[in-house]
Amino acid sequence: MLTIEQLTKRYSTGDLALDSVDLQVTKGQVIALIGPSGAGKSTLIRCVNRLVEPTHGRIWLNNEQITGLRSRSLRRMRCRIGMIFQEYALVERLTVMENVLSGRLGYIGFWRSFFRRFPETDIERAFDLLERVGIEDMVDKRADALSGGQRQRVGIARALIQNPEILLIDEPTASLDPKTSRQIMQLIVDLCRESGLAAIINIHDVQLAMMFVERVIGLRQGRVVYDGSPAQLNAARLTEIYGEADWTGTAREEQDEQRDLPTSAEVIVPLIELPETGVGRQRVVGS
Amino acid sequence: MPVTVTGGQRCWQRRDRAAQLRIWLVWLVGTALFMAAWSFISAQTIWMFVWDSPAQAYDLASRMVNPRWDYFERILWPLWDTINIATLGTLLGVIIAIPIAFLAAHNTTPSRALIRPLALLIIVSSRSINSLIWALLLVLIMGPGILAGIIAIALRSIGFIGKLLYEAIEEVSNEPVEAIEATGASRMQVLSYGIWPQVLPTVAGISVYRWDINIREATVLGLVGAGGIGIQLQASINNLAWNQVTVIFLAILATVFVSEWISARVRHALI
Amino acid sequence: MTLLEVRGSPPPRQWRKQPFIVNPWVRWGLYLGALVYLVLAIGSLEFNWARIIAGMDRGAAFIAGFLKPDFTSRWQDIYEGFLESLTMTVVATVIGVLLSIPVALGAARNLAPLPVYLVCRGIIAVSRAFQEIIIAIVFVAMFGFGPLAGVATLAFSSIGFLAKLLAEDIEDIDRQQVEAIQATGASWLQILNYAIQPQVAARFIGLSLYRLDINFRESAVIGIVGAGGIGATLNTAIARYEYDSAAAVLLCIIAVVLLVEYSSGFLRRRLL
Numbered sequence: 134m135l136t137i138e139q140l141t142k143r144y145s146t147g148d149l150a151l152d153s154v155d156l157q158v159t160k161g162q163v164i165a166l167i168g169p170s171g172a173g174k175s176t177l178i179r180c181v182n183r184l185v186e187p188t189h190g191r192i193w194l195n196n197e198q199i200t201g202l203r204s205r206s207l208r209r210m211r212c213r214i215g216m217i218f219q220e221y222a223l224v225e226r227l228t229v230m231e232n233v234l235s236g237r238l239g240y241i242g243f244w245r246s247f248f249r250r251f252p253e254t255d256i257e258r259a260f261d262l263l264e265r266v267g268i269e270d271m272v273d274k275r276a277d278a279l280s281g282g283q284r285q286r287v288g289i290a291r292a293l294i295q296n297p298e299i300l301l302i303d304e305p306t307a308s309l310d311p312k313t314s315r316q317i318m319q320l321i322v323d324l325c326r327e328s329g330l331a332a333i334i335n336i337h338d339v340q341l342a343m344m345f346v347e348r349v350i351g352l353r354q355g356r357v358v359y360d361g362s363p364a365q366l367n368a369a370r371l372t373e374i375y376g377e378a379d380w381t382g383t384a385r386e387e388q389d390e391q392r393d394l395p396t397s398a399e400v401i402v403p404l405i406e407l408p409e410t411g412v413g414r415q416r417v418v419g420s
Numbered sequence: 421m422p423v424t425v426t427g428g429q430r431c432w433q434r435r436d437r438a439a440q441l442r443i444w445l446v447w448l449v450g451t452a453l454f455m456a457a458w459s460f461i462s463a464q465t466i467w468m469f470v471w472d473s474p475a476q477a478y479d480l481a482s483r484m485v486n487p488r489w490d491y492f493e494r495i496l497w498p499l500w501d502t503i504n505i506a507t508l509g510t511l512l513g514v515i516i517a518i519p520i521a522f523l524a525a526h527n528t529t530p531s532r533a534l535i536r537p538l539a540l541l542i543i544v545s546s547r548s549i550n551s552l553i554w555a556l557l558l559v560l561i562m563g564p565g566i567l568a569g570i571i572a573i574a575l576r577s578i579g580f581i582g583k584l585l586y587e588a589i590e591e592v593s594n595e596p597v598e599a600i601e602a603t604g605a606s607r608m609q610v611l612s613y614g615i616w617p618q619v620l621p622t623v624a625g626i627s628v629y630r631w632d633i634n635i636r637e638a639t640v641l642g643l644v645g646a647g648g649i650g651i652q653l654q655a656s657i658n659n660l661a662w663n664q665v666t667v668i669f670l671a672i673l674a675t676v677f678v679s680e681w682i683s684a685r686v687r688h689a690l691i
Numbered sequence: 692m693t694l695l696e697v698r699g700s701p702p703p704r705q706w707r708k709q710p711f712i713v714n715p716w717v718r719w720g721l722y723l724g725a726l727v728y729l730v731l732a733i734g735s736l737e738f739n740w741a742r743i744i745a746g747m748d749r750g751a752a753f754i755a756g757f758l759k760p761d762f763t764s765r766w767q768d769i770y771e772g773f774l775e776s777l778t779m780t781v782v783a784t785v786i787g788v789l790l791s792i793p794v795a796l797g798a799a800r801n802l803a804p805l806p807v808y809l810v811c812r813g814i815i816a817v818s819r820a821f822q823e824i825i826i827a828i829v830f831v832a833m834f835g836f837g838p839l840a841g842v843a844t845l846a847f848s849s850i851g852f853l854a855k856l857l858a859e860d861i862e863d864i865d866r867q868q869v870e871a872i873q874a875t876g877a878s879w880l881q882i883l884n885y886a887i888q889p890q891v892a893a894r895f896i897g898l899s900l901y902r903l904d905i906n907f908r909e910s911a912v913i914g915i916v917g918a919g920g921i922g923a924t925l926n927t928a929i930a931r932y933e934y935d936s937a938a939a940v941l942l943c944i945i946a947v948v949l950l951v952e953y954s955s956g957f958l959r960r961r962l963l
Contacts, residue, residue, distance in 0.1 A: 182602050211604035222599035226617040230706055235613050239604025246609050249708040256706045273709050288599075295603055454785050457778035461838045464775065464919065469835035476833045504732040548948040549941060550912040552824065553922075556929055557937075561750040563742035566735075640824040643916065657828060669821075676820040 134160045134331060135181070135299055140190035142176050142355075150176040152355040153190070158299070161329040163322055165342035165363075168352035169375050174335040177352070178301040181333070182214045183207060194298065212239035215292030217321070219304035221284040223291075225277035229268065232276050232287050233259045236294035255294070262290040266320060282313040286320070293324065300325065300332040306341065314338070318345045339371065483662035491664045495652050495671055501566055502648035503675070505641065506634040509573025514627045516574065517581035524582065525589035527597075528611065543586070546579030551637045555646035564645035572646055573634050580633075581626050588622040589615060621690045632683035639672050749934075756934030757942075765928065765936040769943060772924035775838050776910040777947075779920055783842045783910075784903045787849025794850055795857035796883075802861065811854070818851025827913040838919030845906045845913070852905070856898055860891045900955040907951050911944050 135158040142151040150173040158164060166174050179185035181192055183199065192199040194213065202210055215236075223232045237255045238246055245251070251259075263269045266286040271279065276287060285305060292300055305321060306314035322345045325332050336342045342349060343363035351359030351366075351374035358373050359366065372378070424431050435443070469476075522528045524539035555572035562568045592615055600614035642650020649668060656664040712718040762769070797803045797811030818826075826847055830840040864887060872886040914922025921940060928937040 184598055184602060208604040208606060211602055213604075214602070216599065216602040218595055218599055220595050222595035224596040224600070224614060224617050226620065227613070228709065231613075231708065235600055235605070236603050238600065238606075238609045238613060243606060243608045243612070246605075247612055251706075257704060259706070260704045272706070291599070291603070301602075453781060457781040460774070460778045461782055461842055465837050465839040466835055470839060473833045480829070480832060501735070504735060507728075508732055544949065545945055548908065548945040550908060552912045552915060553925065553941070556915070556926070557753065560929060561746040561753065563739055563746055565737055565739065567738065567743075570736075636820070636822045640822045643824060653825070653828075657832075669825075672825070673817075673820050677816075 134158060134195050135333075136193040137177075137181070138191045138193075140177070140180060140192065141188050142173070142180060142185060143188045150355050151180065151187075154352075154355070154357055156350065156357065156360075158331050158333065161325070161331055162348060163325050163332045163346050164334065164348045164350055165346040166333055166335045166350050166352060167337065167339055167342055167374060170337070172352040173355040174352055175303055176355075178216075178303055178333055178335060181299075181301055182211050182216060208239055212295055213298045215295045215297030215300045217285070217288050217292050217300065217302040217305055219307050221276075221281070221288045221308070223276040223284055223287055226275060228273050228275055229263070229271045229279070229287050230259060230273065233263065233290045233294055236291040239295070258294055259290070262293055265324075266290050281309050282317060285309065285313075285317050289317075289321065289324070293328075297330065300330055302332055302334040304335050304337065306336065306338065314341060315344075322346075339366075480662060483660075484666045486663050487666040487670070488661070488663040489667065491667045492671070495649055495668060498642070498649040498652050499671055499675065501569075502638045502642075502650075503635065505566055505569040505573055505646075505648050506631060506638040506679075509570045509638070510577055510627060510631040510634050512570065512574035513577025513630065514581055514623070517578045517585060518623065520578065521582045521585035521589060522611070524586040527592075527594075528589055528615065539582075539586075543579045543582040546575055546577075547583060548579075549576070551576035551634075552640060552644060555641045556644045559645045564647070566647035569638060569641040569646035569648055572641060573638060576637070577630050577634065580630055584626045585619065585623060588619050588626075592618040625687050625690050628683045628686045632679050635679040636676055639675075753934045753938070756936075756938040759935055760939040760942055761933075761935035762939045762943075765924070765933070765939070768924045768927070769921070769936075769940055772914070772921035772940070773943065773947065776907065776914075776920040776922075779838050779841045779845060779910050780903060780907045783845030784849060784899065784906050786842070786846040787853060787902065787906075788899045790846065791850045791853035791857060794854040795861065798854055798858035799861035801864075801866075802887075811858075815851045815855050815858070818847055819855065823848050823909045823913055824916055827916050827918040831917045836917040836919075841910060841913050841918035841920055844918055845909060848909070849902050849906060853895075853898055853902055857891065857895055860894055861887060864890045897959045900959050904948075904951050904955045908948055 135156075137154055137156040140151050140154040140156075141149075143149050152173075154173075154177060166177065168174055176185055180187045181199065183202075187200060190200065194210065197210070199207075199210055224235070227235070231249065234249075234251050234255060237251060240255075241251065260269065260272075263272065266289055268279075268283050268286050268290075271283065271287075276284060279287065300321075302321065306317055309317060318341060321332065321334070324330070334342070334346065343366065346363060349359065349361065349363050349366055350357060351370065353374050359370050424433070433440075520539050520542055523530070523535050524543060526532060526536065529536040529539070551572045554575045555568060558568040558572050559565075562571075596618070597610060597614035600610045605613065638648050638650075640650045640653075642648045642652070643654050645651070649672065653665065653668050656662075656668065710718055712721065794811050794814055797807045798815055800808055803811065823844055827840060827844040830843045830847075834840045834843065868890065869882060869886040872882050877885060910920040910922070911925070912922045914920040914924070915926045917923070921944065925937060925940045925944075928934075928940060
């Protein structure tokens with residue numbers, strides 16, 4: 134459904150952030166985009182909804198070309214692409230409800246949005262989503278009164294109320310503690326599965342990525358250097374993505390847990406069972 | 421090097437020679453400039469009057485210590501006018517300054533090449549010219565009265581509020597703005613959801629601060645005929661009625677303290 | 692529960708943006724108060740439309756003067772006015788800075804005993820409460836017409852401005868550094884020099900340069916009441932209906948203000 138062809142981005146400073154990236158995302162597929170800082174992960178997902186203007190290349194969403202769209206049709210396209218941000222990117226002085234409803238801005242006119250007169254169905258949907266992400270008590274709280282995990286839930290609700298066809302998620306857990314990170318990742322993956330949404334998740338926590346996604350893309354210096362399942366991501370391949378480091382250290386933990394696989398020290402096996410036993414799998418909502 | 425070795429003896433100085441010389445030079449130039457300026461002023465001054473000034477001051481003070489309290493009734497109405505000039509002028513200034521600030525901030529301006537310099541020009545000219553000068557011009561054009569005072573205050577406030585506000589707009593955090601853009605919102609919606617909530621406290625704070633300043637400015641606009649208590653002040657001074665001037669001064673002092681208190685309270689509540 | 696699941700038929704949930712002031716009585720009271728004030732204030736305006744329309748010609752003449760400013764015919768006056776304004780600015784700022792330091796020390800509660808504190812705060816309050824023009828009127832009455840009255844005015848206003856900000860800075864300093872110097876057995880002046888001055892000096896220099904900037908702008912108006920400077924030139928030009936010369940003066944003021952602002956900003960960046 135999302136097709137990226139020969140995507141190249143060179144910033145005006147001369148830095149080449151993306152170098153002919155080709156990528157296909159099928160419906161309902163949740164992808165982790167990994168790679169060192171400066172590999173072009175953020176640039177890549179920002180090119181998809183054109184918060185960053187690509188230098189070359191083309192992008193399609195369901196056979197509709199995103200690149201080359203002009204203002205109004207670009208905005209209509211952005212309605213179909215949800216985005217979740219690293220620092221939550223909430224408007225701090227607006228309430229939780231206003232932040233969630235801002236996801237509907239592309240669908241209503243300026244004056245209606247200015248007077249906060251959203252259609253009843255939107256408000257109904259917002260309440261449902263807030264309930265689903267577990268912060269239905271916070272409706273009229275101001276966003277700056279929330280904790281990090283709660284803020285990210287508002288950010289998720291804002292992206293989902295757009296009724297997107299695909300989610301772009303930029304480092305959703307980088308500002309959160311490990312426990313909250315797992316809860317948030319679980320929530321995102323569950324939500325995608327429920328509505329058959331595709332998602333591209335930028336993430337630098339490799340282990341966390343492997344726990345939740347079905348496909349991993351490794352990016353290095355603006356090029357795709359790995360594209361495959363999390364299971365095949367071994368130390369050699371991590372070295373290829375991130376450069377030289379002691380990856381066996383990461384692997385040894387796995388070895389301890391998987392004592393019956395003594396020879397696969399180099400292979401990092403995704404810890405499928407951890408979310409089951411950990412906090413992640415528990416419903417974060419009291420529904 | 422601040423530490424030098426002479427004959428096996430280490431010697432510490434606060435600054436090395438070059439830095440010390442530079443500092444002496446700055447002082448030398450500064451002092452020379454001051455002396456030159458002072459001698460110019462001195463040449464323009466009739467010193468006989470200055471030597472006479474203690475006597476003048478004593479005379480003034482003795483005329484002032486006996487305030488004519490019943491005059492207070494006569495300045496209540498001008499005082500009300502003064503407050504109106506400041507308040508309505510500030511209001512008008514804020515209403516005009518907000519769009520100009522959005523046109524001047526480089527992240528919200530519709531055109532960096534054309535409209536932004538124009539908006540900045542308006543801000544600069546408004547800032548450079550004191551409200552009393554604006555009043556002088558407006559009285560000439562519109563005739564004396566409160567209206568000229570209000571517009572003079574508004575014209576001066578546009579630059580002040582516009583400058584502080586456009587700087588605040590340029591400093592808003594970009595992530596929420598990006599997030600609103602990513603939802604497919606239009607430019608106006610991005611302004612009203614992404615940027616406006618971030619600068620709203622600044623707008624309120626600057627406006628109240630300027631209102632406080634404008635109360636002071638409005639007290640003198642009457643000197644050029646633009647309404648308010650300045651008219652009474654001018655008349656009393658011309659008649660050498662210094663006991664009335666005392667009453668006016670005390671009234672101004674009280675008004676200014678109250679307005680400063682209100683302004684400080686409001687700004688404190690906003691933070 | 693899934694997102695797309697159709698719910699039974701719960702009552703439709705309502706949401707309205709919460710008003711800024713939650714209590715409706717207070718809210719509507721404030722709205723009403725503001726409305727009443729506006730009606731009263733605007734009602735007390737007197738529009739003399741005949742006069743305003745009559746003045747339009749002058750307005751047009753003035754705008755024409757701006758489009759064709761006349762720098763030459765009054766150049767001597769303009770030049771002398773600016774020279775006077777600039778010298779007044781320099782002298783007044785220096786004097787103001789020098790006098791504001793002791794006042795600020797007295798007005799910092801953590802340094803001064805209460806009586807001194809009250810006196811110094813009183814000086815600051817009076818200096819800040821009165822507009823420069825009013826102070827200029829008093830000084831002109833004392834010293835006679837001329838730039839000396841202007842210097843005194845600007846210096847007096849600078850004291851209030853600078854002393855208030857410096858005193859606030861001194862009250863906000865890091866106590867520990869003062870204690871450390873006190874512990875060495877330093878005298879009061881030594882504490883001032885070693886513990887307090889390093890903490891506040893940089894910002895004070897910046898504020899002084901900013902005040903230089905303000906003093907120039909003010910020097911352009913106090914001439915209207917006879918305290919010297921370019922304001923007198925401007926006033927004369929306007930009184931004689933010489934709009935093209937007045938426009939020239941105004942344009943020069945804008946240019947010099949910009950120049951002073953840029954150079955003081957440049958110095959601030961270089962020094963701090």
